[in-house]
Amino acid sequence: MRGDATMTSSVTIRIQQDDFDIAREIAALTNRRSDIGAVVTFSGICRGSEDGASIAALTLEHYPGMAEAEIARHADTAMSRWPLTGISVIHRVGRIAPGENIVLVVTASQHRQAAFEAAEFLMDYLKANAPFWKRVEGSAGATWIDARDHDGTAAARWTKS
Amino acid sequence: MKLKYFAWVRERIGKSEETIDPPASVQTVEELIAWLAKRGEAYAHAFETPRVIRAAIDQAHVQPDAAIKDAREIAFFPPMTGG
Numbered sequence: 029m030r031g032d033a034t035m036t037s038s039v040t041i042r043i044q045q046d047d048f049d050i051a052r053e054i055a056a057l058t059n060r061r062s063d064i065g066a067v068v069t070f071s072g073i074c075r076g077s078e079d080g081a082s083i084a085a086l087t088l089e090h091y092p093g094m095a096e097a098e099i100a101r102h103a104d105t106a107m108s109r110w111p112l113t114g115i116s117v118i119h120r121v122g123r124i125a126p127g128e129n130i131v132l133v134v135t136a137s138q139h140r141q142a143a144f145e146a147a148e149f150l151m152d153y154l155k156a157n158a159p160f161w162k163r164v165e166g167s168a169g170a171t172w173i174d175a176r177d178h179d180g181t182a183a184a185r186w187t188k189s
Numbered sequence: 190m191k192l193k194y195f196a197w198v199r200e201r202i203g204k205s206e207e208t209i210d211p212p213a214s215v216q217t218v219e220e221l222i223a224w225l226a227k228r229g230e231a232y233a234h235a236f237e238t239p240r241v242i243r244a245a246i247d248q249a250h251v252q253p254d255a256a257i258k259d260a261r262e263i264a265f266f267p268p269m270t271g272g
Contacts, residue, residue, distance in 0.1 A: 072272055088271065091195055091264060094248035095271075119271060131272050151272060157250065159264075160271025161196035172197045175268030 036061070039103045040116040041096055048118045048132050057114040057136045064113050066140035068147040070133040076126035078173065084165040088121040088130065091159035095119070102153040106135070109149070110142035117150060119160060149186050156183035190257070192225075194235070195266035198242065201235035211257075218244045219253035221263065235265075243268055 038057070042048075050069055058064050074086050103115045116134040124130055133150050137143040162173040193206045215224045219239065226236040236242060244251050245264040257263060 089196055090271070091193070091245070091248070091266070094245055094264070097248055098250075155269070155272035157269065158271050159195065159245070159266060159269055161267065162270045163196070172267065173270045175270050179272075 036063075037107065037112060038114045039100065039107065040114075040118075041099045041103065042116075042118045043090060043092075043095055043121055044118065045120065045122040047120070047129055050132060050134075053116050053118065053132060053134050057116060057134055061113070063138060064136045065138045066143040067134065067136045068140070068143040070131075070147050070151055071129055072131035072151075074124045074126050074128050074130055078164050078166070081166055081168075083126065085126070086124045086130070087163045087165065087170075088119075088124060089161045089163065090119070090121050094159050098158045099154060102150055102157070105153075106146045106150055110135075110137065110146045111139075112137045112142060112146055115146070115150070117154070119154075119158070121160070152179075152182040152186060155179045190260050191262045193262060193264040195264065197267055198235050198265050202231050216256060216258065217253065218246070218251055218255045218257060218263070221257055222253075222265070241267060 050071065054067050054069065058067060076082055099117050103117060106112060106115060112135055114136040118132040120130055133147050135143040135146040156179045164171050164173055191206060191208050194202050199205050211221060211224055215221050222236050222239050222242060225232050243266050246255060246257065246260045247262055
């Protein structure tokens with residue numbers, strides 16, 4: 029948890045093998061305060077198929093240290109760009125089965141627009157820049173997922189010209 | 190300097206990290222990739238398409254022309270697919 033000089037706000041970033049509890053993470057951002065009018069959550073969930081082929085599981089690998097630092101860098105950017113009261117980002121690593129959670133982004137603000145936009149911004153940047161890699165276990169063995177050009181484009185649209 | 194490898198770069202090279210001492214003529218990330226690619230079949234395979242390789246110096250993303258002189262840790266990995 030880190031404080032903000034102008035507004036009581038918090039940033040929580042966790043990378044963990046275990047699943048997360050969305051309700052508990054929302055409560056952690058809203059607990060005992062009455063200045064929050066909007067909370068947006070995004071959950072990324074493991075699909076049961078990839079490019080039309082069914083999969084047994086994903087394995088998420090990350091670069092310890094840099095992954096946390098990249099997410100923190102983007103959380104700081106979001107904090108300075110939108111009037112947020114809090115951000116939580118949780119990314120799971122290790123083996124994840126279809127239907128299980130992969131990632132959670134929670135943004136809290138006085139009003140919904142900031143929370144919606146910041147959550148989308150964080151996910152776009154996380155997908156393009158945070159050092160995580162997905163490997164798929166399928167019928168044909170294990171293969172690494174290719175990056176999608178769309179992810180870079182999605183992140184670039186937040187760049188102010 | 191310490192090198193770290195992730196995802197299929199790590200699998201192709203067969204190790205997750207190592208310490209290397211490249212010659213002084215190797216000054217940038219792309220020169221380091223070219224030098225590593227000549228270290229054997231596994232390295233040649235890992236770095237066969239240099240333009241898809243991403244690099245970080247001391248845990249921050251860098252471009253291929255970044256200088257490696259003061260780097261403590263350089264990581265090589267494929268484009269990221271998290272989220």
